Amino acid sequence: GESVGLHLPTLSVQEGDNSIINCAYSNSASDYFIWYKQESGKGPQFIIDIRSNMDKRQGQRVTVLLNKTVKHLSLQIAATQPGDSAVYFCAAQSSGGSYIPTFGRGTSLIVHP
Amino acid sequence: NAGVTQTPKFQVLKTGQSMTLQCAQDMNHNSMYWYRQDPGMGLRLIYYSASEGTTDKGEVPNGYNVSRLNKREFSLRLESAAPSQTSVYFCASKEGAGANVLTFGAGSRLTVL
Numbered sequence: 001g002e003s004v005g006l007h008l009p010t011l012s013v014q015e016g017d018n019s020i021i022n023c024a025y026s027n028s029a030s031d032y033f034i035w036y037k038q039e040s041g042k043g044p045q046f047i048i049d050i051r052s053n054m055d056k057r058q059g060q061r062v063t064v065l066l067n068k069t070v071k072h073l074s075l076q077i078a079a080t081q082p083g084d085s086a087v088y089f090c091a092a093q094s095s096g097g098s099y100i101p102t103f104g105r106g107t108s109l110i111v112h113p
Numbered sequence: 114n115a116g117v118t119q120t121p122k123f124q125v126l127k128t129g130q131s132m133t134l135q136c137a138q139d140m141n142h143n144s145m146y147w148y149r150q151d152p153g154m155g156l157r158l159i160y161y162s163a164s165e166g167t168t169d170k171g172e173v174p175n176g177y178n179v180s181r182l183n184k185r186e187f188s189l190r191l192e193s194a195a196p197s198q199t200s201v202y203f204c205a206s207k208e209g210a211g212a213n214v215l216t217f218g219a220g221s222r223l224t225v226l
Binding site: 009031032034036041043044045051089091093095098099100101104105106 | 158171213
């Protein structure tokens with residue numbers, strides 16, 4: 001089955017720095033990937049997604065990069081703000097898996113003012 | 114627009130007691146999911162319902178049952194609670210079984226003594 005993992009459980013950055021959160025997946029058939037943000041006491045919320053026919057997608061202050069060769073994706077947050085402090089999850093889906101999302105374990109981003 | 118609503122938000126049970134977690138969505142989504150979240154474990158799928166009238170097991174279904182009552186509602190039942198079921202439970206929904214984004218509820222924190 002699919003397994004999805006994040007490289008670091010905790011990432012500490014200074015306000016204004018750029019943050020990079022990494023994620024690896026195991027199933028080469030995965031073709032849709034999503035990043036979610038979970039603030040304390042809340043459910044995860046969608047940030048950005050990317051399909052396997054792309055290698056980069058940009059949103060507002062966030063960029064997702066996908067490297068299918070090494071089955072790796074990353075979330076880049078520009079000019080990190082205290083409000084970005086949260087746990088970030090990547091999720092992978094595949095048509096062969098009925099597009100059921102499989103989540104990584106999460107990276108806790110701590111932004112110091 | 115409430116999105117996904119879970120009740121209760123908090124519950125304390127004794128070992129062996131039963132309870133049902135309720136979930137309702139008002140987005141006319143076809144697919145609904147129950148996840149549990151434990152420290153360091155990410156989100157693990159318990160059961161899902163790809164469409165009204167169907168339910169399937171996820172990664173960790175033992176000790177749980179579900180009912181897709183109608184298109185809006187998907188409940189999770191613990192017949193005989195165990196301390197290992199102490200967790201935060203999230204209900205989520207998405208438009209269909211295809212490649213799209215989950216919308217999560219705020220979570221239900223369950224403690225089994």
